[in-house]
Amino acid sequence: MKPPNLSPQQETLWVDRARRGDADAFESLVHLYEKRVYALALRLCGNPDDAQEAAQEAFLSAWQGLPFFRGESSFATWLYRLTNNACIDLLRRESRHRGAAGPSLDNEDLNLDLPDPGEGPQEEAERRELRETIEAGLQALSPDHRTVLVLREIHQLSYDEISETLDLDVGTVKSRISRGRRQLRNFLAEHGNLFAPPSSKASEKEGCK
Amino acid sequence: MKYCEEYAALLDAFADGECTPEEAARVREHLAGCAGCRAYLNEILKMKAAFPDPEDTEVPAGFADGVMAAVRADAAPRKGRTRRWMKVLLPLAACLAVAVAVRGLPGWNASGSVSDGTATAAVSDEKETAAAPAQSQTGTASDNTLTGSSGTAGSSEVESAPRLTSGSQRAASGGETAQAGTGQQGSAASQNTAPKDAAADPPAPANDSVSGSAADEAAEAPEELPAAAGEAAGLTAASGTGQEPWASSVSPEFGNQPLAAAAEPDGSTYEERLASLDAQIAAGVDENGFRVDSHTENGSAIAFVGELTGTPHQDQYGLYLYLADGTKADLPLPWSSGEGVARPDSMWFDGDAFVYEITFDSYSYQSSSEYHVQGTYHYTVDLTAQTISLDIR
Numbered sequence: 001m002k003p004p005n006l007s008p009q010q011e012t013l014w015v016d017r018a019r020r021g022d023a024d025a026f027e028s029l030v031h032l033y034e035k036r037v038y039a040l041a042l043r044l045c046g047n048p049d050d051a052q053e054a055a056q057e058a059f060l061s062a063w064q065g066l067p068f069f070r071g072e073s074s075f076a077t078w079l080y081r082l083t084n085n086a087c088i089d090l091l092r093r094e095s096r097h098r099g100a101a102g103p104s105l106d107n108e109d110l111n112l113d114l115p116d117p118g119e120g121p122q123e124e125a126e127r128r129e130l131r132e133t134i135e136a137g138l139q140a141l142s143p144d145h146r147t148v149l150v151l152r153e154i155h156q157l158s159y160d161e162i163s164e165t166l167d168l169d170v171g172t173v174k175s176r177i178s179r180g181r182r183q184l185r186n187f188l189a190e191h192g193n194l195f196a197p198p199s200s201k202a203s204e205k206e207g208c209k
Numbered sequence: 210m211k212y213c214e215e216y217a218a219l220l221d222a223f224a225d226g227e228c229t230p231e232e233a234a235r236v237r238e239h240l241a242g243c244a245g246c247r248a249y250l251n252e253i254l255k256m257k258a259a260f261p262d263p264e265d266t267e268v269p270a271g272f273a274d275g276v277m278a279a280v281r282a283d284a285a286p287r288k289g290r291t292r293r294w295m296k297v298l299l300p301l302a303a304c305l306a307v308a309v310a311v312r313g314l315p316g317w318n319a320s321g322s323v324s325d326g327t328a329t330a331a332v333s334d335e336k337e338t339a340a341a342p343a344q345s346q347t348g349t350a351s352d353n354t355l356t357g358s359s360g361t362a363g364s365s366e367v368e369s370a371p372r373l374t375s376g377s378q379r380a381a382s383g384g385e386t387a388q389a390g391t392g393q394q395g396s397a398a399s400q401n402t403a404p405k406d407a408a409a410d411p412p413a414p415a416n417d418s419v420s421g422s423a424a425d426e427a428a429e430a431p432e433e434l435p436a437a438a439g440e441a442a443g444l445t446a447a448s449g450t451g452q453e454p455w456a457s458s459v460s461p462e463f464g465n466q467p468l469a470a471a472a473e474p475d476g477s478t479y480e481e482r483l484a485s486l487d488a489q490i491a492a493g494v495d496e497n498g499f500r501v502d503s504h505t506e507n508g509s510a511i512a513f514v515g516e517l518t519g520t521p522h523q524d525q526y527g528l529y530l531y532l533a534d535g536t537k538a539d540l541p542l543p544w545s546s547g548e549g550v551a552r553p554d555s556m557w558f559d560g561d562a563f564v565y566e567i568t569f570d571s572y573s574y575q576s577s578s579e580y581h582v583q584g585t586y587h588y589t590v591d592l593t594a595q596t597i598s599l600d601i602r
Contacts, residue, residue, distance in 0.1 A: 039263040153260035178218040
């Protein structure tokens with residue numbers, strides 16, 4: 001869950017300074033966490049516009065709430081919690097305005113263009129397809145299941161950290177991860193070729209070409 | 210080939226490295242003899258590997274700049290910003306004790322002095338400003354004083370309105386109140402994953418609302434949460450009629466509380482008060498960012514909604530009631546979210562009562578604090594007895 005290439009001391013220092021009102025220190029934290037916060041918001045909100053708004057809201061809440069952050073949880077966990085809250089608030093506001101539409105599930109919106117990992121076009125295409133299927137699968141989950149899985153698999157939080165972030169007990173986290181994963185697995189089995197056994201799907205695909 | 214149901218959850222924990230050594234041993238032993246579970250574990254691991262790295266996320270261009278522009282505009286986070294807030298929050302502190310008495314009924318708060326645009330919360334020193342809300346908010350419930358450089362407004366107003374009971378007096382009158390207060394502060398604090406030490410730990414002015422909420426409720430709250438618009442619609446429809454006969458079931462924790470004083474009579478007449486409110490509505494936002502939104506009256510009492518604009522996140526609402534003699538009371542509103550209280554959806558006079566309602570189409574919580582439940586908050590002010598009751602339908 002720690003962002004790479006940064007000593008915990010450096011982060012602590014920034015948090016301390018930001019807490020005392022140092023906007024530059026806070027800016028460092030924003031740069032450090034923007035990807036993670038936005039990545040979380042994007043999965044929870046389901047579209048880039050809402051994600052941006054919620055992520056921004058989360059950082060603002062962090063800035064305003066920092067004086068009351070005493071480091072009992074990690075800064076990251078706290079920030080993810082604010083992000084989750086911001087997303088929930090935003091989705092609730094929007095669902096009120098839009099009626100029962102709910103969050104957009106349009107996977108195109110996710111816009112998860114990945115940098116070229118330096119592989120051949122074939123591998124890259126496969127990898128991209130797999131990612132897209134995972135993202136679509138995540139969007140097909142209930143928000144509860146999606147949130148724990150994203151925190152677990154993308155943000156790499158431990159069960160304890162997830163329970164802290166979402167204020168759930170660890171048993172609930174455990175069961176949501178398990179149920180969410182099974183749903184995701186079923187989705188992938190239907191929509192992707194992640195689990196394609198040598199027989200059916202792969203040959204079907206070849207047959208199409 | 211299918212995995213074994215009784216091992217499914219354990220396999221997930223196993224794949225995540227979250228098993229105890231005993232569980233891990235059990236899983237390994239089972240895997241050795243179960244092809245179905247081996248296959249499932251493989252799928253889990255494949256899925257895990259397929260998740261993207263957040264560092265690959267492309268953040269919209271200028272995102273950090275946007276955040277920092279907002280941060281710097283908000284400037285001096287809890288200083289300059291707090292200034293305006295103080296005018297709401299300090300008087301609010303006087304009523305915090307009430308909110309506190311009503312565990313599970315978020316939203317007892319009030320903003321007294323700001324309404325007439327002559328708030329006297331003298332906030333001069335920024336450093337003190339930053340510190341003051343902490344002391345006064347927590348202090349009020351137990352020691353009956355508003356402290357800090359800006360505490361005078363609230364306390365003088367409270368004292369000057371003998372006919373109405375001040376929040377502080379109420380707090381002092383019930384041991385339960387003070388105790389609940391501690392709990393409430395605690396829950397507000399934990400929202401920011403901040404300390405348990407209530408006295409040292411004020412709710413954040415902007416993000417933390419106070420609302421008592423049992424931990425066990427909060428723990429299950431997220432289950433309800435996906436703000437399912439469909440579910441919500443049903444309840445709203447059922448409870449939104451507004452004019453139902455009053456007083457079906459007064460919540461025992463919140464029945465017939467004395468009104469909270471905002472200001473004593475200033476010698477104006479009913480007509481003058483009305484004219485003044487109309488003038489304020491016409492004038493729009495005043496120099497304090499306050500505007501009068503609307504009013505309703507019954508020939509002797511006047512209720513009006515005020516709105517403090519320009520605060521972060523959202524505008525802040527207050528609901529005030531001029532009694533026949535000109536005494537101004539500050540009426541409670543439920544929290545809508547971490548950023549403030551809800552605006553009344555409707556209000557009307559009904560005989561000797563003033564009634565107002567706020568409907569929430571979904572439950573709202575943050576961390577361990579509940580902002581509001583799903584349903585209609587139906588408040589009734591008894592104009593004769595000068596008490597207020599809440600019924601949530």
